[in-house]
Amino acid sequence: MEWISYLPSLGRGALVTASITLAAIALGGAAAFVAGIARVEGGRIVATLALCYTELFRGTSLLVQLFWFYYALPLVGISFEPVTTGIVVLALHVGAYGSEIVRGALASVAQQQHEAARALNFGRMQTLLHITLPQALVEMMPAFGNLAIETLKLSSLVSLISIADLTFRAQSIRNLTLDSTTVYTLTLLGYFLMSLVLMGLMRLLERLVRRGAAFPRAAHS
Structure with a gap:
């Protein structure tokens, strides 16, 4: 039953992993909507800037991005704590991939919906908030869950940038005990359980969006 002694350390690492992941998803989701909407509704300059951000973070390695922010950026006088670096880089990664989800969903809304909005004398912002975005949000949710x-x-x-998350603590325990099978089995189970919880939360959010709970005013307008 020696594996029980591993659980407190692995549990603390799992809490770090969960907090970093949730923070990155929240910040990255916001970045995804800003960049995705900019790609569709922004002017040429704004859309080009959003495209450059998206392609830069989709076209480079996440590991290299982490190393660049943690090791290279301080050389020009800008530095963050390791946890902040991890959250920021993961959020930028989520935002880049998520912006394509947002852009694609917005572009998929039928042209007749835009024509109906113009017939009702809706402005661009009104059309986005009350017509396009509520419909597109439903289409985004499965992809955002993934x-x-x-x-x-x-x-x-x-x-790899010295954050004591679940993987870091598992590796530390393994180095001390050489009990690779037990340690990494528990680590796999930890990630699996966290993924089940996260999937449940995303499916709950998807159900709320489909019921119109996210846009109650739009549902009654």
């Missing part, structure tokens, strides 16, 4: 799970799995990379 992106959230992927973010949880990718969060293990933050252990």
Whole structure:
């Protein structure tokens, strides 16, 4: 029953992993909506800037991004704590991939909906908030759920910049005990349980969105 002695340390690491993942999803989701809407509704300059951000973070390695923010950026006088670095880089990653989800969902709204909005004398912002976005949000949710799970799995990379997350603590215990099978089995179970909880939360959010709970005013307008 020696494996029981591993649980407190692994549990603390799991809390760090969960907090980093949730923070990155929240911040990255906001970045995704800003960049995605900018791609569709922004002017040429704004859309180009959003495109550059998206392609930069989708086209480079997340591990290299972590190392650049943690090791290279301080050389020009800008530095963050390891946890802050991990959250920021993961959020930018989520935002880049999520912006494509937002852009695609907005673009999928039928043209007749835009024509109906113009017939009602809606402005661009009114059309976005009351017509386009509520419909597109329903289409985004399954893809955002997958992106959230992927973010949880990718969060293990933050252990490489000295963050004591679940992976970091598992490796530390393994180095002391050489009990690779038990330690990594418990680690796999930890990530699996966290992914189940995260999937449940995302499915609950998806159900709320489908019921119109996220846009109560739009539902009654």
